[in-house]
Structures are given as structure tokens and as C-alpha cells.
Amino acid sequence: MAFALIAHDYDDALERRLACREQHLARLRALAADGLFLGGGVLLNEQGKMIGSNVHLGFEQREALELWLKDEPYVNEKVWETVEIREMRLFSPN
Template structure:
């Protein structure tokens, strides 16, 4: 499986935070399923200097970038206009157990 890093920045309009919070549980439910299937490695929220949520970062394992993009197309933070800008890079994660 290939490994990917995702950095996503939220929309900055007045309703952006409300949209994030309204679909957060659905987003987390999907991430939990990805973890169970071995696709989600790690991740969390990006914060500004004041502690406000402004985006997300995560590491994933997918067979292909197309598989990652197919997941992303149905991810609630995309469909509900939470993430405005998403950067995906193939990475090679360090495994401290080897």
C-alpha cells in the first residue's frame, strides 16, 4: 500500500466553523472505519495561534491515489464544504518498530 499525507485547510467564511462542527461526528465515524480497514494511520486538527480549528492533517494508506481520491470525494468535510484547499502528497512514513 502507498502512504499519503493530507493537509486540508478549512473555508474561512462566517459559517465555516459551524459546518465543521455539524458534520464532525459523521467525519470521525468515517475515519474510524478507515482505521479499522487499515487505511487511516494518524491525523488531527490544525489550529491557529488562538487555538481555533482551521484545518486537518492525516496520514493514510491506500493501494492507489485514485482510491484515496474516491474516498475524499465522499468525505463529509468535502461534501459539506468544510475543507476548501486539500494538498495530498505520497510519503514514506517512518516505522519506529523496525
């Protein structure tokens, strides 16, 4: 099942985001190696400042995604203020 994770940062989160960014990216690389990271990236404001994330994940169940999220550095280090998880259908050009 595919999920979209849309997260918005705390207003003062930029330094915390940068401090734990490599941990966050390492976790996404591990998901990619398991075929669970489907795509995503950083959300930017009009000035190009990082203000959130949009991640597409392929967990079999929402509960597995929520379990993974409990160890996410951007959650634990208070980078993401809000996290919305939505089930989605990915577009396939085939």
C-alpha cells in the first residue's frame, strides 16, 4: 500500500533539521534498499528555505509506517511539527 507523508516543520526547526538530516536520509536509504521508499523530497517556502517534507512510502500496512515513524529523527528531534499520513495510489505510466 502506498502512503504520502506530508510534514510541516516547526518555525524554528531549521538548525535541528540540519543537525539530524544525515540520520533521516540514512533511514530513507535503508527503506529504499527494501523497496519501501517510493519518492519524496523537502518542501520549500517562497525564499527556498526548507519548511517540511513530502515522502511517498510503500509499507504494507499503516501500522508499519507508524512504527517506523516512532524512530524518525525529524519526529524525535522536533523538526516536524505536524505529520499527515494519507493512503494514495501512485500513477503508473504503463
